[in-house]
Amino acid sequence: MNYTENYKGVKIDVQSPNLDVSESVQAEIRASIDKLSRFTSNINALDVYFKAEGQGGTATTTIGMRVGVPGPDVFAEEKGENWIGMLKSVTDKNIRQLQKDK
Template sequence: MQHLVNSIKIDLQTIGFSETPELVEQVKNELNRVLRFRKDVVAADFYFSEDGTNPETNKMVRWRLGVPGNDLFAEARSASWASSLRNAGEKLRRQFVD
């Protein structure tokens, strides 16, 4: 499903389950946190899937940021969507802050 945050198009795809309002809110909050460090983001794609049977690492988030030049990409696995989203956001932030 597509959403809009600060005029940035967000594409949110959930594989094997339906998105919830809480998940959408977590995505928007994490995107706003990352936007504090980079202002030229034009799009953000989020892919959520449950992979494997290990409950410690079965929540996978893949996150692509559309920016001028090469897009940035990060993925993370964890026991919760919030943790995976935060970890992927940190990986993205390190790509353009360091």
């Protein structure tokens, strides 16, 4: 499932091959933008990549998030099992990068 959305002037591009992104995960992506906006007002785009590999006990899930800002973009990735928890983690990692670049 891939989808694009415009939220508060920020273009959201979500790529999740072979996975459906639930409404609660989409709401968390929007909440991530709200949280990131507190640290920079210049967000142009947010790209989120969901990836699941393997099956059963060897399955791994990964989220990557790229925040498009003037200058170099910031990117963070997280592996785990809970999509919403991983989204919060990559959001916090990107915030730390934005703060460091100030």
